[in-house]
Each structure stands twice: as C-alpha cells, then as structure tokens.
Amino acid sequence: MAEPLSTERELPEPLLSVRDLTVTFPTKRGPVRAVDSLAFDVLPGRTLGIVGESGSGKSVTSMAVMGLHTSAEVTGSVTLGGRELVGLPERELNTLRGRKMAMIFQDPLSSLHPYYTVGEQIAEHHRVHFGSSRAVARERAVEALGEVGIPEPRRRAGEYPHQFSGGMRQRVMIAMALSCEPDLLIADEPTTALDVTVQAQILDLIARIQQERGLAVVMITHDLGVVARVAHDVLVMYGGRAAEQAPVDGLFAAPAHPYTRGLLDSLPRLDDDDDAPLRAIPGSPPSLLDPAPGCAFAPRCARAAAGTEEERARCATERPRLDGPAGHPAACHFPSFPASLPAPASPASPAHEGAAS
Structure with missing residues (x-):
C-alpha cells in the first residue's frame, strides 16, 4: 500500500487520513477502478492540491471522501478526526457533511x-x-x-x-x-469557469478563511498555477493512482516523475517566443477498463522511450511502487530525484504568499 506524504518536521496530527482508497464502478463492459490504492494526509491549516488530467481520479477521490458514491464500491480507509467514514451509514454521514466536512463544486x-x-x-x-x-x-x-x-x-x-x-x-x-x-473544506475545481481576476479573488478568499479558522483544505484542480498559489502539499494523480507526492516547493523545483515534469513543461512561459507552440504531453490518458500491467504512463513517457530494451520492458510490465525520499515519493522506476529537496512550507506560512500570482 502506498504511504502518505511525510516530512522530518514535526507537524500536527492529520485531520483527514486516507489509506488504500479504491473506488470501483460497475459498467456493462466490466468494472472500472477509477481510484486505485490511494493514500494521503491533510493536516489542519494546510492545503493539499490534487492535480492531474481529466479522468485521473481527482473528483472521484473527493466524492469518496464525502461519501457521495451511491453506485460504486469504495474500499480502504478514510478517517476524519479519527472517525472512519468508509461504510458509515448514510444517516451518520449526513450529520458530518456540512458540519465537519464541506465541499465546493465546480458549477x-x-x-x-x-x-x-x-x-x-x-x-x-x-x-x-x-x-x-x-x-x-x-x-x-x-x-x-x-x-x-x-x-x-x-x-x-x-x-x-x-x-x-x-x-x-x-x-x-x-x-x-x-x-x-467545518474542519475540512474540499474545493473541486472552484475557479474553472471564472476569469483570471475573479479566480484570484476566490483563491485569496479561501486562503484568508483558512488562516482565520485553521481549516484543512483539499484543492482539486488541473491548473498548476492554482496549485502554486495556494497549496502546501501536492498529490499528482494519473490513471487513478498517485504518481508523485511532495511539498509544493519541492514539486516545482525538482519534479521526480516524468508525468509531473510533462505537466510543468506544458505551462506557458514568459520567456517563450510569442508564437511558440505549447508543449503538450503526447498520447492520451489510459483506459481504466483495460489497465496496462506496467506503468500506466509508459506509453506516453519520453524517459521510457529513451531507455534500454530492458528498461522499456520493465516499464511496460512492472507496476512501479510509490517510493523515494521521505516527503517526496514518486511511482516511477527511474525517477529524477535531486541530491537535496527544498524544505516543506510551514503551516503558518501558506505557499501562495511566496508564489507568483
């Protein structure tokens, strides 16, 4: 089972703790495992940014935490303030939704x-x-x-x-x-349909209320600019699994997974030529109906394509574990870990204060 983000700095106990979370939907073509063996923690006063392409399992994860899946099989453990939510009767979940945990939806x-x-x-x-x-x-x-x-x-x-x-x-x-x-706020793409100025206002509003109340926040987005602005910690998802976990500074300074690097490289840059095309990740996200036996990102991965025959075979047939330095694991057979990693952001100093807006 994948272990959650951890650091050497002494931090408070997690408010939200997810372990081995798996969400499976029955379909006419067979079961679809939309979230697979996911683990993470969210601490009071901190923001976890969950990022990835459409279909990576971000929103499915948030709905599972809230107990809103009625047709899916949800297994594993989700605890809020030490109380187990998976398998909790609907009547008891209703007393927690809104009072202990709340969610802001996209539209x-x-x-x-x-x-x-x-x-x-x-x-x-x-x-x-x-x-x-x-x-x-x-x-x-x-x-x-x-x-x-x-x-x-x-x-x-x-x-x-x-x-x-x-x-x-x-x-x-x-x-x-x-x-x-509530103690926990889940924001699922809260700024998707808003213009840039209003988006900044909404993000600053959430950050201000978090500081005033010590909220734990899960920010779900496909926008790495939003992650840089508000998150303390980041979970990168791909194909329903965790690809990389890290403090926000460590992720942007030294992405270890080729998928994370591809997401960062696809961002527009101020030093690019005006007519330079955006750098897209080739290929499409994987089919969850027929998952590959190896690394889900291998068919799109430049590192795998440039490897030896033995390395390519390993990527195609062996699923990588989420592993690596404390506080910055990556699910890759050949991650790019630097010699040293930036220190995590302090809970008292939200990452967005030092990030470019």
Missing part, C-alpha cells in the same frame, strides 16, 4: 436551487445542523454572505442565484460550505 449555478433565495438556502443548511430558529438561521446566512465579501449581504440574501454573477455565485457556495464552520 455553482447547478448546485444552487433556482426556486429559493440564496439566503434561504444557507439558512436551511444552518438549521439542519444546529436546529436553530428561522430568524437565527437567517441572520447567520447574512453574516456568512458578508464574510465572503458579498456587498449589501442583507439585501442580496433575498435574491435568487440567477441574479448573481459567476464569481458571486461561487462566493455564495463558499458561504454555504463554511456557514457551519
């Missing part, structure tokens, strides 16, 4: 009910978990909208989702997610 317009005002929806969320009166819940909804920077929160609490811009709707979702003061 706020489809997540908000069009027939109810945003204030009513946030107030209902508060009443369910605290049993508060309608008046108290309404006041808490107004407070929550004000906390996330929505102007004139009392007036806007009486408006409907379609009356808000995309960025403001996402702020409403954040207000709803945080209104009951």
Whole structure:
C-alpha cells in the first residue's frame, strides 16, 4: 500500500487520513477502478492540491471522501478526526457533511436551487445542523454572505442565484460550505469557469478563511498555477493512482516523475517566443477498463522511450511502487530525484504568499 506524504518536521496530527482508497464502478463492459490504492494526509491549516488530467481520479477521490458514491464500491480507509467514514451509514454521514466536512463544486449555478433565495438556502443548511430558529438561521446566512465579501449581504440574501454573477455565485457556495464552520473544506475545481481576476479573488478568499479558522483544505484542480498559489502539499494523480507526492516547493523545483515534469513543461512561459507552440504531453490518458500491467504512463513517457530494451520492458510490465525520499515519493522506476529537496512550507506560512500570482 502506498504511504502518505511525510516530512522530518514535526507537524500536527492529520485531520483527514486516507489509506488504500479504491473506488470501483460497475459498467456493462466490466468494472472500472477509477481510484486505485490511494493514500494521503491533510493536516489542519494546510492545503493539499490534487492535480492531474481529466479522468485521473481527482473528483472521484473527493466524492469518496464525502461519501457521495451511491453506485460504486469504495474500499480502504478514510478517517476524519479519527472517525472512519468508509461504510458509515448514510444517516451518520449526513450529520458530518456540512458540519465537519464541506465541499465546493465546480458549477455553482447547478448546485444552487433556482426556486429559493440564496439566503434561504444557507439558512436551511444552518438549521439542519444546529436546529436553530428561522430568524437565527437567517441572520447567520447574512453574516456568512458578508464574510465572503458579498456587498449589501442583507439585501442580496433575498435574491435568487440567477441574479448573481459567476464569481458571486461561487462566493455564495463558499458561504454555504463554511456557514457551519467545518474542519475540512474540499474545493473541486472552484475557479474553472471564472476569469483570471475573479479566480484570484476566490483563491485569496479561501486562503484568508483558512488562516482565520485553521481549516484543512483539499484543492482539486488541473491548473498548476492554482496549485502554486495556494497549496502546501501536492498529490499528482494519473490513471487513478498517485504518481508523485511532495511539498509544493519541492514539486516545482525538482519534479521526480516524468508525468509531473510533462505537466510543468506544458505551462506557458514568459520567456517563450510569442508564437511558440505549447508543449503538450503526447498520447492520451489510459483506459481504466483495460489497465496496462506496467506503468500506466509508459506509453506516453519520453524517459521510457529513451531507455534500454530492458528498461522499456520493465516499464511496460512492472507496476512501479510509490517510493523515494521521505516527503517526496514518486511511482516511477527511474525517477529524477535531486541530491537535496527544498524544505516543506510551514503551516503558518501558506505557499501562495511566496508564489507568483
């Protein structure tokens, strides 16, 4: 089983601990293992960025943590504050969702009910978990909208989702997610449909609230720029498995897995010519219906292609283990580990403060 990220620096106990998480969907063509033997920790006050191409298993992982898979087989262990969530009855999970763990989804317009005002929806969320009166819940909804920077929160609490811009709707979702003061926030591509300026505002908002409340945050994204801005630790996923885990500084300074290096190389650079094409990773993500026996990335891997015949055979037939230096393991037979690794970011000093925006 893959071991989670660890460092020599003494850190608090993990709030969220995932071990050997496997999620399998039944299909007409056979079972699809969308997440395979995943392990990671998330500490209070820290942000774990989960990054990878579409289909890598990022959102499936977050849904499994929240206990939202109704048709999939979920095995392994997911503990929140020491309490096991896998196999927990739906009634007990409902008491934890929103109160102890909350999630922000990709599309706020489809997540908000069009027939109810945003204030009513946030107030209902508060009443369910605290049993508060309608008046108290309404006041808490107004407070929550004000906390996330929505102007004139009392007036806007009486408006409907379609009356808000995309960025403001996402702020409403954040207000709803945080209104009951959960310990864990999962943000699944929260800035995908937003322009760059609004995206920065939303990321800064989440970071500010995290610092104020000591939240543990899981940020799911395909955008390495977002990871650089907000994450302390990074989990790179490929084909449903962990490809690499590292502190954010270590990952950007010295990526060990060829897939991670390919993701970083595909980013546009300021020193490139204006007409220079983006560097894409050749090929397509693997089929999870018929997984390869060896490394899932081998068919797209430049390192494997340039290796000896013996090395190519090993990549094609032997699945690599997630292994390497403490705090920076990679699932590769021939990783590029440097002689020394950068120190991890401190929980008191969020990575985004020193990252380029």
